Amino acid sequence: MLQVDVLVVGGGFGGTAAARALEQRLAGRSERVLLVASENFLTFTPLLPEAASGTLEPRHAVLPLRQLLPRTELIAGEVVVLDPAARTAVVEDLNHERHDVAYRTLVLSPGSVPQTFPIPGLLEHAVGFKTLADAIWLRNRVLRQLEAAESTDDLRLRRELLTFTFVGGGYAGVEALAELESLARDAVRTYTRIRPSDFRWVLVEATDALLPGLDRRLAGYSERQLRRRGVEVRLSTRMESCEGGVVRLSDPTMAPYPSGTIVWTAGQRPSPLPAQAGLPTDERGRVPVDEWMRVPGRPDVYAVGDAAAVPDPDGGLCPATAQHALRQGRIAGINAAAGLGAGEERPFRYRNRGLAVTLGKHQGTAQVKQLVFTGPLAWWMGRSYHLLMVPGLARRLRIVTDWTLSVVFSRDVSQLGALGRPSSLDSPS
Numbered sequence: 203m204l205q206v207d208v209l210v211v212g213g214g215f216g217g218t219a220a221a222r223a224l225e226q227r228l229a230g231r232s233e234r235v236l237l238v239a240s241e242n243f244l245t246f247t248p249l250l251p252e253a254a255s256g257t258l259e260p261r262h263a264v265l266p267l268r269q270l271l272p273r274t275e276l277i278a279g280e281v282v283v284l285d286p287a288a289r290t291a292v293v294e295d296l297n298h299e300r301h302d303v304a305y306r307t308l309v310l311s312p313g314s315v316p317q318t319f320p321i322p323g324l325l326e327h328a329v330g331f332k333t334l335a336d337a338i339w340l341r342n343r344v345l346r347q348l349e350a351a352e353s354t355d356d357l358r359l360r361r362e363l364l365t366f367t368f369v370g371g372g373y374a375g376v377e378a379l380a381e382l383e384s385l386a387r388d389a390v391r392t393y394t395r396i397r398p399s400d401f402r403w404v405l406v407e408a409t410d411a412l413l414p415g416l417d418r419r420l421a422g423y424s425e426r427q428l429r430r431r432g433v434e435v436r437l438s439t440r441m442e443s444c445e446g447g448v449v450r451l452s453d454p455t456m457a458p459y460p461s462g463t464i465v466w467t468a469g470q471r472p473s474p475l476p477a478q479a480g481l482p483t484d485e486r487g488r489v490p491v492d493e494w495m496r497v498p499g500r501p502d503v504y505a506v507g508d509a510a511a512v513p514d515p516d517g518g519l520c521p522a523t524a525q526h527a528l529r530q531g532r533i534a535g536i537n538a539a540a541g542l543g544a545g546e547e548r549p550f551r552y553r554n555r556g557l558a559v560t561l562g563k564h565q566g567t568a569q570v571k572q573l574v575f576t577g578p579l580a581w582w583m584g585r586s587y588h589l590l591m592v593p594g595l596a597r598r599l600r601i602v603t604d605w606t607l608s609v610v611f612s613r614d615v616s617q618l619g620a621l622g623r624p625s626s627l628d629s630p631s
């Protein structure tokens with residue numbers, strides 16, 4: 203049995219912020235902190251759309267956990283069983299070996315997973331946009347579709363190959379579509395047979411506005427920007443099916459159409475808790491906590507991030523954003539350390555400072571308190587804000603270098619779809 207003082211579940215924004223705070227507070231002491239993370243890196247999701255479009259080298263959108271957290275023990279794997287009453291857990295590592303762990307304090311930050319619905323064809327034909335692998339896949343997909351479209355004389359097939367449907371107009375869908383559309387627009391210049399008008403980009407959103415939760419002026423600006431670029435924005439519309447890759451929408455005036463690529467960005471739900479966790483959850487599956495990030499009645503259990511229902515100091519519950527998960531994780535780390543006798547406890551007092559949405563090269567929207575910004579200034583503000591969230595000077599410099607080079611030089615449009623799949627060997631003849 204592995205004995206640790208703090209077990210942190212999840213290596214995303216909340217979990218790593220908690221582990222960093224614990225490292226700082228417990229410096230020079232003997233307590234052991236174990237972080238269990240499904241990957242050995244933190245995915246910096248606000249940068250994923252740019253990793254997909256190639257303005258950022260994908261590796262620069264992630265942070266290696268072992269470098270970020272030098273004093274935290276790390277197991278790359280998953281917590282598969284949790285027993286908060288006995289303060290024990292079972293961790294499964296990458297070899298599928300199981301480790302029993304006993305802890306004194308638990309910090310839960312398992313994040314969220316794409317929320318799907320029983321839509322015919324969805325699981326077979328749509329992809330998500332949540333991980334670095336998704337971003338790399340989508341970039342290669344756009345470039346692969348361009349190559350395939352260039353080489354066919356069948357105009358219907360070409361149109362199908364170059365049709366991209368994004369379902370869900372929150373910031374993941376809007377940013378991913380906007381970035382990939384600008385990648386395709388740049389890349390198409392190097393092809394002789396395809397024209398920009400051969401593309402079809404469709405954004406489907408069930409509510410009556412894009413970017414739900416954001417200032418209406420910004421949502422309106424983003425919609426106009428996308429429409430000006432030829433994107434079909436379908437509001438108050440649902441995708442009813444996509445069997446055989448043919449998209450059928452709830453809008454009866456729109457004929458079903460074949461779409462070579464369908465991206466599902468219609469919301470997230472909290473990651474399921476490990477078996478036997480037995481912790482309370484609200485109607486959306488989030489673990490309710492108080493302002494100290496503690497599960498009421500469980501002084502040894504903290505929960506943060508997308509999987510937690512955290513009271514917002516301005517009323518209601520905090521939105522599921524990286525900036526909130528980061529601050530909540532930090533508070534959980536500070537308070538967990540205080541519970542071990544290091545430092546003072548602190549309540550969660552963070553107030554949302556704003557939000558930025560990038561809309562492809564040099565375009566964006568940003569909201570800072572009551573002020574709204576649009577265009578290149580908002581794009582620059584958003585970039586600067588995300589850059590400040592990235593820990594470590596070396597990583598920031600790499601990102602700034604990528605951005606600077608992307609302004610000066612044209613994009614690299616190599617299609618590296620074979621990456622991640624080693625070549626197979628022929629059997630001996």
Ligand SMILES: Cc1cc2nc3c(=O)[nH]c(=O)nc-3n(C[C@H](O)[C@H](O)[C@H](O)COP(=O)(O)OP(=O)(O)OC[C@H]3O[C@@H](n4cnc5c(N)ncnc54)[C@H](O)[C@@H]3O)c2cc1C
Pocket residue numbers: 211212213214215216217238239240241247248249250251279280281282311312313314331332333373374473476506507508509522523524525526527558
């Ligand atoms: C494409 C995209 C763009 C976004 N852009 C922005 C943005 O611009 N600004 C913003 O503020 N927010 C943005 N977000 C939202 C932001 O990413 C989330 O709110 C944030 O990641 C939540 O942090 P978290 O720690 O709760 O979860 P995560 O960061 O998702 O981390 C949770 C981790 O826990 C792991 N995990 C789950 N279960 C277990 C288990 N049993 N054992 C071990 N590990 C486990 C998961 O695999 C994951 O790695 C974006 C999200 C997406 C998908």
